[in-house]
Amino acid sequence: MAGKRKKQTRIEPSMGKRRARSGDLRASAKDRVAGGNRTAKRKRGKTSGGRRKSRSGSARRGFSGFVRRSFYWCCVIGLWLAIAVGGVVAFYGAKMPSATTWSVPDRPPNVRIVSTDGRTMANRGATGGEALPLSRxxxxxxxxxxxxxxxxxxxxxxxxxxxxxxxxxxxxxxxxxxxxxxxxxxxxxxxxxxxxxxxxxxxxxxxxxxxxxxxxxxxxxxxxxxxxxxxxxxxxxxxxxxxxxxxxxxxxxxxxxxxxxxxxxxxxxxxxxxxxxxxxxxxxxxxxxxxxxxxxxxxxxxxxxxxTQPPTRAKSYWTGAENYGADLVMDRLEEVIGGKITTDLIVDTTIDFKLQQQAEQAIREAIDGNGRKLKVSQGALVSIDGSGAIRALVGGYDYSVSQFDRATKAKRQPGSAFKPFVYAAALEMGRTPDSVRNDAPIRIGKWTPSNYDDKYRGPVTLSEALSKSLNTVAAQLVMEAGAGSVAKTARRLGIESKLQTNASIALGTSEVTLTELTAAYAPFMNGGYKATPHIIRRVRTADGKVLYENTYDNPPRVLRPDIIAMMNSMLVRAVNEGTGRRAQLGGHQAAGKTGTSQAFRDALFVGYTSNLTTGVWFGNDDGKPTKNVTGGSIPAVAWQSFMEAAHSGRSSARLPGQYDVPSDPSRIAVPVTRPSQLPARRPEGEIASHSEPAGEWQQRVASEPTGSTRGPVPPADVGRHQPNETTSLLDIILGR
The missing domain is CATH 1.10.3810.10 (Biosynthetic peptidoglycan transglycosylase-like)
Structure with a gap:
């Protein structure tokens, strides 16, 4: 061989333009037949879709599982919570009395206090108001x-x-x-x-x-x-x-x-x-x-x-002078019903709401107008009718500030406002308004009373002496009648406080309340009958059962008609000509007496008409002197303001009895009394022989048959008294 052959590397056939990568001996999907390619696509699609479905299903299964788990645990927790709550309820419920013994406790009793016209004056009790149905x-x-x-x-x-x-x-x-x-x-x-x-x-x-x-x-x-x-x-x-x-x-x-x-x-x-x-x-x-x-x-x-309505601004305490009367009702309520208050009560009072408002206005106006100038911070007023029924009661300037009742609870010296009892005792001994006494300096033991103006007027009648509030004459009358007799007369007419039976009783030095003093004047206006002050007329339960009722229509006689006639003649003169001139009422006969205590601490005027007897007091709670305020100043003015309003529209009527003071001065003997000639003090209770003993006529009156003769005597029943005597120094010495 012409040389050695080179070794050939085998190359696999390829169906596509792209060569397989080195070392990859597998056929790609593109190298397969069309059917296989579609199958592959379907498989890819199935695989991909299945994966998506798997994820969505898992999500749904996860959420529903969460909901189921949450519901489960909520039920478990709720069940245990219910068991726990039930256990707590059972535990504490077991400590309570049996439900068969449960009952709604009675509401504390309420006392609704109403005026004569049925108007609610106040509510008293733990709640302060009565229970009402929704309809009311x-x-x-x-x-x-x-x-x-x-x-x-x-x-x-x-x-x-x-x-x-x-x-x-x-x-x-x-x-x-x-x-x-x-x-x-x-x-x-x-x-x-x-x-x-x-x-x-x-x-x-x-x-x-x-x-x-x-x-x-x-x-x-x-x-x-x-x-x-x-x-x-x-x-x-x-x-x-x-x-x-x-x-x-x-x-x-x-x-x-x-x-x-x-x-x-x-x-x-x-x-x-x-x-x-x-x-x-x-x-x-x-x-x-x-x-x-x-x-x-x-x-x-x-x-x-x-x-648009203005904001409500209430007092810090119950306000309105009618609350003094409401307090007085509560003070006396248990006594009149004879036991504790156990049910809702309605108390019908003697208060005339219109008169009550007029009384409050009179006191407020007097203090607002002159209080600061005259150093007077408080006042009180009480007005009663002939039976003793309290028709208006103001115990102070502002009830919301002070709830102390100065008309019924405060004892003050009445001053000369006590003198009518001295004169009444003297008249019962045979003196008359035209009896004469010498207004001159006198000495009684170590006491030397003097007149408020330090002036002396010489011989004066008793009528003139009372109208001008001469202290020397009042002192002489006490010595003639005896302090004990004066005190008995005052108590018989209505004074209940303890009285000091000494010569100074003539000038009102013994402390009394305004209410008892005012009530003691009432026999002068009603014909001589006792006027027991009272505010509760009737007490009944909410369902109408009457527990108490008293009309006070059978009072005992305490003064003879002739004494009433003489006293009214003198006290009318005190208003018309004397120290009470500012209390005169147009068209209505008014009588009354001023009073001023030592150092001008208390100033009073107590007066009456044939309809009402009203007493007014001004002063200070701490006993500080006023700025020369006398009973004839703002007390008489406030009295006149109230009584003028109270008598508006009323027909005028004369006071019981008539007594004519002789117009011929020659009929009046004028003695000249020296201190050494003052009669010796008469033994307690002894009276002149020519006058009717108080005990005898009191017994005689007490034995009188009941009926119209025991009620307040109208003017025609009192008769007319004509003086027929003169008073000389011999009369004084002999006690006549």
Whole structure:
């Protein structure tokens, strides 16, 4: 061979233009037949789609599995939670008494105090107001309460799960307690049975009791109980008490704005009380109005009208002078009914509400106009009729500031207002208004009484001496009659306080209350009969049962008709010509007497017409002197202001008895009395021989048959007394 042959490498045939890569001996898909190619495509497609389906199915299986697992565990947790809650409920429920023994506790008894015209003056008791049915409340009140406190009240079963969940979410989001989930039924259960402690036990008991209330009572009954017992602040429990406390009107007359204010107080009654925080109460009321609009209870126009009303600003305490009378009723109520108050009562009083308002106005105007200038801070007034019934009572300038009753409880020196009892005792001894005494300096032991103006007028009649309030003459009469006799006369007429039986009794140095002093003047206006002061006319239960009633229509006689005639003649002159001139009434005969205590500490005027006897006092609680205030100044002016209003529209009538003072001065003997000539002090109780002993005529009057002769004597029954004697120095010495 022409040389060695080179070794040839085998080359495999290829069906395509591209050569297989080195070392790859497999046929590519492109080298296969068409059918095989389609099969391959189908396989690729099947493989790819299957992979996608597998992923989607896994996702679905994973989500549904999560849902199933969540539902399972929720059921497990809920079951255990239910078991736990049931266990807690069972545990605390087992500690409660059996449901068969549950009962709604009685509402504390209320005393409704009404005037002669049936108007409610005040409510007294733990709640401060009577319980009312829904029909006697303003419809705005329950609407406002439901709108802001429990909108689903009529649809839930005592517990509101929706409201509870909403409150929980709000509290969680706020990070603090901003909403409560309790329904009105739960709140009522808490108020009726439970303490305010926030514990799991109390909450469980609250829910159980709420369910019991819903089973036992209707929705309207539950709402009614709630509105009559819930606290509205400032000592007011229930809508009636709150309405009178804040608006001075009954709950039936409350308007939309006032109802919204009351409902707003339930969130925080003490903090939002309009007596303490009127701006806060008003802001809360605006929220209530909006809630009422959302619930469809009121229209936009009604809300606009309500929002234009000025904010309510209440006193920090019950206000109105009628509350002095209400307190007096409560002081005497248990005594007249003979036991404790165990049920709701209605007390019919003797108070005339119109006169009561006029009396309060008279005292306020006097102090507002002259109090600061004359250093007078307090006043009091009491007005009674001929039977002793108290028709008006004002115990101070402002009841909301001071509840102390200065008309019935404060004892003050009456000053010269006590002198009518001295003169009455002297008249019973045989003296007359035209008897003469010498107004001159005198000495009684170590006591030397002088007149308020330090002036002396010489010989004067008793009538003139009383009208000008001469102290020297009054002191002489006490020495003639005896201090003991004067004290007995005063007690017989109505003075109950202890009296010092010494010569100074003539000037009213013994302390008495304004009420007893005024009542002791009443026999002068009613014909000589005892007038026992009283304010309670009748007591009855809420269902009409009468527990007490007294008309005081059979009083004993305490003064003879001739004494009444003479006393009225002198006390009328004291108003017309004497120290009480500012008390004159146009068209009505008025009589009375001024009084001023030492250092001008107390100033009084007590006077009367044929209709009313009224006493007025001004001074200071701490006993500080006024700025020269006498009984003839602002007391007489306030008396005249009140009595003028009280007699408006009344026909005029003369006082009982008539006595004519002689016009001929020669008929009046004029003695000249020196201190050494003053008669010796008569033994206690001894009277002149020519006069009828007090004990005899009192016994005779007591033995008189009852009937028309025992009631207040009209002027025609008293008769006319004509003086027929003169008084000389010998009369004085002999005690005549």
């Amino acid at each position: 409340m303003s419809p705005y009140i329950p609407q406002a309460v439901l709108a802001i406190e429990d909108r689903r009240f009529y649809s839930h079963f005592g517990v509101d799960p929706i409201g509870l969940a909403r409150a929980m979410v709000s509290n969680v989001m706020a990070g603090r307690m901003v909403q409560g989930g309790s329904t009105l039924t739960q709140q009522l259960a808490k108020n009726l049975f439970l303490s305010p402690d926030r514990t799991i036990e109390r909450k469980v008991q609250e829910v159980l009791l709420a369910a019991w209330l819903e089973h036992k009572f209707t929705k309207d009954q539950i709402l009614e109980m709630y509105l009559n017992r819930v606290y509205f602040g400032s000592g007011a429990y229930g809508v009636e008490a709150a309405s009178r406390r804040y608006f001075k009107k009954p709950a039936r007359d409350v308007n939309l704005a006032q109802a919204a204010l009351l409902a707003g107080l339930l969130k925080a009654p003490s903090r939002l009380s309009p007596a303490r925080n009127p701006d806060g109460a008003e802001a809360r009321a605006q929220i209530v109005l909006e809630a009422m609009r959302e619930e469809g209870f009121v229209t936009d126009r009604e809300i606009t009208t309500a929002m």
